[in-house]
Amino acid sequence: MSAVIENHHDDHDHGPDKGLMRWVLTTNHKDIGSLYLWFSFAMFLVGGCMALVIRAELFQPGLQLVAPEFFNQMTTMHGLIMVFGAVMPAFVGLANWLVPMMIGAPDMALPRMNNYSFWILPFAFGMLISTLFMEGGAPNFGWTFYAPLSTEYAPPSVTYFIFAVHLMGISSIMGSINVIVTILNMRAPGMRLMDMPLFVWTWLITAYLLIAVMPVLAGVVTMMLMDIHFGTAFFSAAGGGDPVLFQHVFWFFGHPEVYIMILPAFGIVSAIIPTFARKKLFGYDSMVYATASIAFLSFIVWAHHMFTVGMPIAGELYFMYATMLIAVPTGVKVFNWIATMWKGSMTFETPMLFAIAFVILFTIGGFSGLMLSIVPADFQYHDTYFVVAHFHYVLVPGSIFSIMAAAYYWLPKWTGNMYDETLGKTHFWLSFIGVNVTFFPQHFIGLAGMPRRYPDYALQFADWNMVSSVGAYIFGFSQLLFLFIVIKTIRGGKKASDEVWDGAEGLEWTIPSPAPYHTFSTPPALPARAH
Amino acid sequence: MTMKEATTFATAKLAGIAVAMFAFGFALVPLYEIYCQVTGANGKTGDQYQATEQLIIDESREVTVQFLANNNANMPWQFRPSVRTMKVVPGKMYETTFFAGNITRDSMIGQAVPSVAPFHAAEYFHKTECFCFEQQELAGGDQIDMPLRFIVDPQLPDTVKTLTLSYTLFDVTEAVRASIAAE
Numbered sequence: 071m072s073a074v075i076e077n078h079h080d081d082h083d084h085g086p087d088k089g090l091m092r093w094v095l096t097t098n099h100k101d102i103g104s105l106y107l108w109f110s111f112a113m114f115l116v117g118g119c120m121a122l123v124i125r126a127e128l129f130q131p132g133l134q135l136v137a138p139e140f141f142n143q144m145t146t147m148h149g150l151i152m153v154f155g156a157v158m159p160a161f162v163g164l165a166n167w168l169v170p171m172m173i174g175a176p177d178m179a180l181p182r183m184n185n186y187s188f189w190i191l192p193f194a195f196g197m198l199i200s201t202l203f204m205e206g207g208a209p210n211f212g213w214t215f216y217a218p219l220s221t222e223y224a225p226p227s228v229t230y231f232i233f234a235v236h237l238m239g240i241s242s243i244m245g246s247i248n249v250i251v252t253i254l255n256m257r258a259p260g261m262r263l264m265d266m267p268l269f270v271w272t273w274l275i276t277a278y279l280l281i282a283v284m285p286v287l288a289g290v291v292t293m294m295l296m297d298i299h300f301g302t303a304f305f306s307a308a309g310g311g312d313p314v315l316f317q318h319v320f321w322f323f324g325h326p327e328v329y330i331m332i333l334p335a336f337g338i339v340s341a342i343i344p345t346f347a348r349k350k351l352f353g354y355d356s357m358v359y360a361t362a363s364i365a366f367l368s369f370i371v372w373a374h375h376m377f378t379v380g381m382p383i384a385g386e387l388y389f390m391y392a393t394m395l396i397a398v399p400t401g402v403k404v405f406n407w408i409a410t411m412w413k414g415s416m417t418f419e420t421p422m423l424f425a426i427a428f429v430i431l432f433t434i435g436g437f438s439g440l441m442l443s444i445v446p447a448d449f450q451y452h453d454t455y456f457v458v459a460h461f462h463y464v465l466v467p468g469s470i471f472s473i474m475a476a477a478y479y480w481l482p483k484w485t486g487n488m489y490d491e492t493l494g495k496t497h498f499w500l501s502f503i504g505v506n507v508t509f510f511p512q513h514f515i516g517l518a519g520m521p522r523r524y525p526d527y528a529l530q531f532a533d534w535n536m537v538s539s540v541g542a543y544i545f546g547f548s549q550l551l552f553l554f555i556v557i558k559t560i561r562g563g564k565k566a567s568d569e570v571w572d573g574a575e576g577l578e579w580t581i582p583s584p585a586p587y588h589t590f591s592t593p594p595a596l597p598a599r600a601h
Numbered sequence: 602m603t604m605k606e607a608t609t610f611a612t613a614k615l616a617g618i619a620v621a622m623f624a625f626g627f628a629l630v631p632l633y634e635i636y637c638q639v640t641g642a643n644g645k646t647g648d649q650y651q652a653t654e655q656l657i658i659d660e661s662r663e664v665t666v667q668f669l670a671n672n673n674a675n676m677p678w679q680f681r682p683s684v685r686t687m688k689v690v691p692g693k694m695y696e697t698t699f700f701a702g703n704i705t706r707d708s709m710i711g712q713a714v715p716s717v718a719p720f721h722a723a724e725y726f727h728k729t730e731c732f733c734f735e736q737q738e739l740a741g742g743d744q745i746d747m748p749l750r751f752i753v754d755p756q757l758p759d760t761v762k763t764l765t766l767s768y769t770l771f772d773v774t775e776a777v778r779a780s781i782a783a784e
Contacts, residue, residue, distance in 0.1 A: 179608045243619050251611040255604065285619050289626025301779060304630060307714055308673065308771035312633075312643065319629050382642050382720055 086587055094189070097181035098587060099166045100484070105188050106163025107477075111553070113155030113195065114470075118546050120148035125508075125542040127525055131532050141525035142210035143202065149213025150231075153331070154238050155195050157465065160473045161334040162187075162245050165273045167484065169249060171578040171585065172267045174258030174594045179251035180244075187245040194237035201227035212523060214324065217305035217316040221297045228298065232291045239284045246277035246284075253277075258577070258593045264358065265596075267576050268351065271358050272337030275365045279326045279333075282369075287323040290316065314379050321372035329368040332432075332464060333361060335472030336403060339425045341576070342479050343407050346422035347414030348573040353406040360399035360406075367396045377448045386445045393443040397436065404433055419571075420494035424475035427467055427502055435463030438513065453523075456516025462509045466545075467502075474501070477556065482570045486584030487563035493555050500548035507541025641724035644716040646766075649734055650727035650752065658692035659755040665689075666753070669767035670699060676772040678703050678711060678739070683746065691755040698746040699732060699768065703739035710738045710777050713747075713768045722761045725754035736773060 086092050086101065096102060123144045127135045136144070166184065170177055178184050201208040206225030209215065220228060253274045257266070266274075293316075296302040303309020305316045336357075344351045351357065373381060373389040381389075407429050416422075438460035442448050451457060474497075482488050511534035516522075520531040527535065566583040577596075581589050602610075637643045666689050668682035679702035689695050703709050713733040717723040728734075732747030739745060753764065 180612065247612055247615040247619075250615055251608055255607045255611060281615055281619050282622050285621075285623035286626040286629075289623050289629075293627075293630075301776065301783070303776075307769065308712055308773055309776060310714075314643065315630065315633055318633060319626060322626075322629070380643075380720070382640070385642070 095185070097177070097185050099170050099177045099181070099184065100585065100587065102178075102184050102188050103163045103165075103167030104484075106159045106166060106191075109188070109191055110156050110160035110163060110473075111556075113151050113159070115549065115553075116199070117148050117151035117156055118549060120144045120151065121542060122546050124148065125539040128527070128535050129539040130536065131527055131529055133526050136525070138525045139207065139210065142212075142523070143208040145523050146209045146212050146215075147198070147202070150198065150209070151195070152465070153213060153327075154235075155191070155198075157331050157469050157473070158242065159191060161273075161276070161331070161469075162242075164269075164334065164338070164473070164476050164480075165245075165249055168480065168578060169252060169270055169273060170256070171581065171589055172270050172576055173253065173256065173261060174577050174590045174596070175252060175256035176588060176590050178248050179256060180248045183244050184248055187241045187248065190237050190241040194234045194241070197230050197237075198234040201230050204230070214320060215294075216320070217294060217297065217313055221294050221305055224298070229295070232295050235291045236288055239288045242280050242284050246280040249273055249277040250281070258590070258596055260596045264355065267337075268340035268354070268357055268361075269334070269337035272333045272340075272361055275361050276330050276333045279330050279365055279368065283323040283326040283330075286319060287327075290319045290323065293319070314376075317376050317379060318373070321375045322369075324375065325372040326365075326368045328461070328464075329364060331469050333365065335428065335432075335469045336361060338472045338476045338479075339407060339428050342421050342425040342475055343410050343429075345479075345571050345574045346419060346425075347411045347416050349410055349414040350575075351406070352409035352412075353402075356402055357406055360402040363399040364396060367392065367399075371396065374443055374448075377445050378452050390443055390445045394440065397440055400436060404429060404436075419478075420489070420491060420498055421475045421479035423495065423498045423502075424471045424478065427498070428471045428475065431467030431471070431505070432464055435460055435465075435468055438463065451516060453521055454516040455512045455520045455522055458522050459509050459512035459516055462512070466509065467505050471501070471505075474498075474552065479571070480578075481556070481559050482566035483578060483583050483585055485560050485563075486566055486582075487559050487561075488566050488570075489555055489559040489563065493551065493558075497548055497551045497555060500551065501545055504541050504545025504548055508538050508545055509541070511535075511538045511541075641717075641722070642720055644718060644720045644723045646715050646717050646723050646726050646728060649731070650729050652727075652729075652752075656692040656752060657755050658690060660690055662691060662759075663688050664691060664753050664757065664761065665763040666695075666751075667763065667765045668697065668699070669765060671767065671769045673769050673771045676711065676770050677705055678709070678770060679744075680713075680768075680770045689753050691753045691757055694729065694750055694752050696748060696750045698748055700744065700746055701737060701739065701770070702744040703741060706741040708738065708740045708774075709772060710736050710774045712736050712771045712773045714771065716767050716769070718765045718767070719761060722757060722764050725757040725761075726764060726766065727752045727754060733768065736777065 086098065093101065093105060123136060127141055166178065204227045206227060208227055209231045211220040211224060253270055293304040297304050297306060303311040305311050305313050307313065340351055340357060371389055371393045373385065374393045377386055438456065442451055442457060442460055478489060478494055515531045515534045518531060520527050568582050569579050570583060577594060637645060638647055665686060667686045668684065670680045670682050672678065672680055681700050683698045683700055687695060687697065701711065715733050717726050728749065728751045730748055730750040732749065737745065737747065
């Protein structure tokens with residue numbers, strides 16, 4: 071598992087420990103980054119298998135393969151594992167690897183807390199996945215776990231689900247504190263905030279979002295725990311509570327959460343596109359302000375997930391307008407990426423392919439989001455496959471593609487070896503085709519009225535469901551190719567230079583490839599200012 | 602300030618924000634309660650109405666009030682309004698009853714929860730006496746006619762011609778017995 075080779079540094083004559091305990095006890099940001107990334111990849115494959123169970127059942131109308139009760143466990147666990155186990159830890163892993171190197175710091179501000187932040191996760195997810203084998207089955211109430219389905223009518227495993235969420239939340243909060251303190255206190259002398267790479271900026275803002283909203287998630291699952299076990303009635307109308315309260319508090323967390331899952335992606339794409347266009351990022355300042363605007367707006371739009379609960383019209387209108395407003399700073403970012411490429415000297419290596427696909431396909435996801443934000447239209451689209459298509463477009467060819475782009479882009483720095491470009495491009499095209507074949511038809515069946523979270527459907531939805539399932543299997547199996555590529559690159563390949571990519575800018579490209587175990591033990595002298 | 606001090610301060614501040622946001626999550630419960638009471642946004646009609654000043658009786662308009670009764674989930678009682686609709690004059694007090702019958706053999710406790718539609722009319726519907734203010738215990742086989750006294754506020758917007766008052770009856774037998782046992 072030695073992705074990082076220790077060699078030639080003068081101030082340390084020891085490298086990382088040998089053996090398994092190295093990974094258990096490490097406080098090194100590179101090691102911890104690798105742990106997060108491998109954990110995330112494993113969770114991605116587990117969550118992916120659950121998606122394939124779902125798509126297998128939905129391949130044809132009728133209930134052929136799994137019981138509806140189990141199907142509900144699959145949809146729930148797929149969502150939970152992908153959101154909390156795959157996407158978020160991947161971004162944290164990238165932050166761990168890259169943020170210190172990008173700002174010229176020797177490590178994260180709180181290395182031991184960093185270790186705890188990681189090791190909580192396998193424990194939390196072990197507990198969550200083990201609920202599949204418990205009496206009553208795994209959580210089956212959707213990843214959004216609305217009460218009272220998740221309180222009064224939940225299987226006994228809901229308590230373990232709540233503990234797992236608490237643990238993940240603690241991990242995220244500790245990780246975010248670490249990121250913020252590192253970025254604010256440990257930048258190389260002379261690096262102003264507006265000199266930082268966009269990936270660092272987006273993570274700074276994401277970390278603030280996490281600290282603000284993960285505790286609210288902790289609050290809502292604590293209220294659930296109290297309703298289930300301690301006789302309170304937060305969400306029970308009989309006792310004077312309100313199920314709609316759950317939705318408000320959950321989505322107050324939930325909406326910023328989805329921006330938490332996309333802002334680091336914006337940072338990654340903002341690093342990759344300038345490199346392969348051999349042109350500076352267009353509009354750096356506006357990119358920073360746009361990211362901050364999106365983060366601020368994300369706090370005040372939550373009820374667009376709740377347009378059908380019976381809110382007064384004034385409330386619905388406010389949330390509609392505020393939601394549509396988010397399209398503006400997002401559009402600024404999309405246009406800036408395009409402007410970066412305009413008249414650039416472009417090549418299309420694998421990271422660039424994923425990054426460009428991100429820009430196009432995330433924008434498509436954004437358009438369906440805009441459609442959903444329109445209240446009277448949402449009355450038809452709500453809880454249909456149109457919503458499923460929307461969020462999968464922004465999460466899969468959005469977040470996941472950005473993570474894959476980041477992996478290809480920085481693997482040569484991490485391992486010292488170039489990945490196999492032909493295999494990488496193959497993985498890209500299989501994924502691109504797979505993702506579109508899977509999710510584009512879901513717009514059609516959603517608009518035609520197929521509800522989400524259903525194990526069976528009316529016959530008029532059959533054709534597109536079959537197409538979607540075929541796409542899912544293409545996408546799913548091509549991730550095994552990605553696994554092969556990553557392992558192959560770690561083990562060997564064409565040696566990478568320090569700069570790796572012609573046109574790459576940033577402190578991480580000034581250190582050797584593979585990056586030494588300890589980097590920037592003394593702060594670097596910064597290159598001349600770009601702007 | 603040394604790096605260590607700077608790190609400690611920053612960490613403490615951020616941890617403080619996290620704790621504050623956890624408290625904020627819980628604070629949302631009373632905050633929503635207040636918001637909904639002030640705006641009537643969720644159709645809840647509030648507690649027993651105390652007339653603060655003499656309400657002007659507005660004979661010039663008539664408002665139709667409809668009554669609905671529903672049982673929640675597996676609540677087995679009979680539950681219906683004795684009158685389905687009334688025409689009322691804003692400002693005057695009216696009285697009606699709801700019939701409830703425990704058709705099981707065991708003693709049970711029910712709780713009625715009201716809701717008014719349209720939501721923005723809820724704050725103008727005042728109940729001076731309502732069976733929903735208390736839990737109702739009925740022995741097996743017993744029946745009861747439960748009183749409701751209400752006034753429609755003359756400030757009710759002109760656009761509201763019909764008000765619907767709906768009660769949902771919940772079975773709280775177990776919850777009440779459990780909390781008594783806990784005492």
